[in-house]
Amino acid sequence: MGTRRIARIEENTGGTQLPFSADELADLNELAGRIGVHGDRSNEHRMSLVDK
Numbered sequence: 001m002g003t004r005r006i007a008r009i010e011e012n013t014g015g016t017q018l019p020f021s022a023d024e025l026a027d028l029n030e031l032a033g034r035i036g037v038h039g040d041r042s043n044e045h046r047m048s049l050v051d052k
Contacts, residue, residue, distance in 0.1 A: 003009050020028070040047055 003012060
């Protein structure tokens, strides 16, 4: 699971450099709120390995 190629990591982290206006961020937050988040990202074992 996850990214295995350096080129993909660089591509994915490049998204953090996109500038968003306050209005765009508000719109994105509102849309994300409609979806909601339920449950853990991974199973219990994998979650136990996070931040180790």
